[in-house]
Amino acid sequence: MSETSENHVSMRTRLPSFIRRADPAVLTAFGCILLLLFLGSLYSSNFLSPDYLLQQLKVASFLGVVAAGMMVVILLGHIDLSVPWVMTAGAMMACAVAGFGNTGSVAAIPVGILCGVAFGLLNGIGVAYLRIPSMIVTLASNVVAQGLMVVYTGGFSPQDSAPPAVRWLATGAVVPGLPNAILVWLAISAAMVFLLTRTAFGRAVYGIGNSERAAFLSGVATRSVVMIAFVVSGALSAFGGVLLAGYASKAAQAMGDAYLLPSIAAVVLGGTSILGGRGSYLGTVAGVILITLLQSILSVMQMPEAGRQIVYGVVIIAMLLLYGRAPPNR
Amino acid sequence: MSEWRYWLNEQRGTLTGLAIFLVMFVIYVANHPAGFTANVVHTAANKGVLLAFVAMAQALVVITAGIDLSVGMILVLTNCLASWIVVGGAVPTALGVVAVLSTGVLCGAINGILVIYGRLQPIVATIATGAVYFGLALLLRPFPGGSVNEDLADALTGRLFGVIPSSLVALAAVVVLIWLPFRRSVAGRAAYAAGSSESAAFMSGVPIRRGKFAAYLLGGLLAGMGGLFLTFFTYTGEAAYASGSAYTLWSIAAVVLGGVSLYGGRGSAVGAIFGAFAARTTGDMLFAFDVDPLWQPLLQGVVLMIAVSIGSLALLRVRNRLDWFR
Numbered sequence: 001m002s003e004t005s006e007n008h009v010s011m012r013t014r015l016p017s018f019i020r021r022a023d024p025a026v027l028t029a030f031g032c033i034l035l036l037l038f039l040g041s042l043y044s045s046n047f048l049s050p051d052y053l054l055q056q057l058k059v060a061s062f063l064g065v066v067a068a069g070m071m072v073v074i075l076l077g078h079i080d081l082s083v084p085w086v087m088t089a090g091a092m093m094a095c096a097v098a099g100f101g102n103t104g105s106v107a108a109i110p111v112g113i114l115c116g117v118a119f120g121l122l123n124g125i126g127v128a129y130l131r132i133p134s135m136i137v138t139l140a141s142n143v144v145a146q147g148l149m150v151v152y153t154g155g156f157s158p159q160d161s162a163p164p165a166v167r168w169l170a171t172g173a174v175v176p177g178l179p180n181a182i183l184v185w186l187a188i189s190a191a192m193v194f195l196l197t198r199t200a201f202g203r204a205v206y207g208i209g210n211s212e213r214a215a216f217l218s219g220v221a222t223r224s225v226v227m228i229a230f231v232v233s234g235a236l237s238a239f240g241g242v243l244l245a246g247y248a249s250k251a252a253q254a255m256g257d258a259y260l261l262p263s264i265a266a267v268v269l270g271g272t273s274i275l276g277g278r279g280s281y282l283g284t285v286a287g288v289i290l291i292t293l294l295q296s297i298l299s300v301m302q303m304p305e306a307g308r309q310i311v312y313g314v315v316i317i318a319m320l321l322l323y324g325r326a327p328p329n330r
Numbered sequence: 331m332s333e334w335r336y337w338l339n340e341q342r343g344t345l346t347g348l349a350i351f352l353v354m355f356v357i358y359v360a361n362h363p364a365g366f367t368a369n370v371v372h373t374a375a376n377k378g379v380l381l382a383f384v385a386m387a388q389a390l391v392v393i394t395a396g397i398d399l400s401v402g403m404i405l406v407l408t409n410c411l412a413s414w415i416v417v418g419g420a421v422p423t424a425l426g427v428v429a430v431l432s433t434g435v436l437c438g439a440i441n442g443i444l445v446i447y448g449r450l451q452p453i454v455a456t457i458a459t460g461a462v463y464f465g466l467a468l469l470l471r472p473f474p475g476g477s478v479n480e481d482l483a484d485a486l487t488g489r490l491f492g493v494i495p496s497s498l499v500a501l502a503a504v505v506v507l508i509w510l511p512f513r514r515s516v517a518g519r520a521a522y523a524a525g526s527s528e529s530a531a532f533m534s535g536v537p538i539r540r541g542k543f544a545a546y547l548l549g550g551l552l553a554g555m556g557g558l559f560l561t562f563f564t565y566t567g568e569a570a571y572a573s574g575s576a577y578t579l580w581s582i583a584a585v586v587l588g589g590v591s592l593y594g595g596r597g598s599a600v601g602a603i604f605g606a607f608a609a610r611t612t613g614d615m616l617f618a619f620d621v622d623p624l625w626q627p628l629l630q631g632v633v634l635m636i637a638v639s640i641g642s643l644a645l646l647r648v649r650n651r652l653d654w655f656r
Contacts, residue, residue, distance in 0.1 A: 316457070
């Protein structure tokens, strides 16, 4: 018995350290990406062309920005259901500000993000200081954001178009051939990895996710950490919305609706525990790419919307059954 | 004497829900141009009953410390199915109703199996099953349409003896025939115990799996009833994503307004019904005050925000700061 376990240990030590330390969930997620690409390439060889892959990464970057914020909140063991309308609010406000001439178009991106910060602050105060379950606070602030936008637009999609700076950020290319949106996603990803693994804030987020009580007793200012996490999530949702508005060159009603569930699914498929305290950012990146590829392949295969939804749900369940199961009760 | 105190403490959430609803409804009726007439009550009841069914379904699952983000999609799926098969004479209609309700039960059972035996987190598992149910609904009804047995629909959405809305009677019948027996059964107590503390319940030999499974199953059944009633109100089936997710979100709001704890183990489906009526009345309130309909979502959101913040007044009673955390 001990011999086999020693054998097992020696097997593991022989592996390169980055594989040994890797989360099995992250590896499975990357494996599934390769599998999807392989299946796609059987269907059409275009799936492996750099153009197609870059295009997918570009589309994924909007979801990636939103999912980065969602991940911080999920690591705390909370959830942010206000993503759809915070995204829309950020996008609409950015486009509205752009209407005010030159200063407006400079201020567009900061104003959009500030909207997200405001809603994030509302969520954070509700969750951290008023101790309301995050699910219901963020739900309520989603309705508030929707209400504000409906009043502002009169129920129609606004006519303002996205300012050039925003459009450049979403569709331009500083490095030829590499869309800016991907660079933005990379920058945010680098910042997230730094934030989560190298700062006291990141430690506190993981600590609170495991046990807020223990983190509090260890002297962490848990309430402000939770509040800041919601602010980060709100800001990133709004920024995702701004980018999306740049991509579509205008903001639209309900443009964020298609991002709530995929962002949660991406975080969870990347191996982050929905109960908080466990998960790596690399996994979230894998989850985002996985979901984008899945959606893209289903639409390239010209599957009708109904079939896409069914396959999408079934794949998420199958992957969760593969590696997302809780330990048994005994 | 002391028994009363325990009863009151147990029912506090439900009574709060009832109080919120009564306050809202009195304000609504007092400002309604027509006043407190059978017509006003009838319309309010018919609007509220749909959300009430979905909220009851949500409450059953929330009591086990789970959450069902697919209730709205079960409603949409059963609505689309009902618009195909609840038609024709008495026998086909009856069979159709049975088939629609069984579909609801089946959806609930799938959720339950994934959560209990698949050991997935309810929040993500039901997001995924919700997508599947919506896909199926879209297969059934790519475009809105269909019809329903209008005699049955009119009977269940009309008025009894010219006064009592029959949808309310149906709702009361569901409470008496499904909720109360469940609450008193071993499975029902196991559902509460599992929500309160799953490991303690497990250690005490409570059949938690059976309890949780029953809760998900009945949740599916109630959402199916909601879908059936939606068909009776609209005479058509429509696979609308927005309406499905709105029902899901408002069911959570209704459950919280009705005093069911999202952490599980506290509250009752009756409270969720009051919560649902309160949420619906908020929406109608603005009509009575003659506010521009554009302001409706905003005011609904603000009222919801205030209503859920009221619960945090309990923080003032906390003596030990560790009680902030659960």
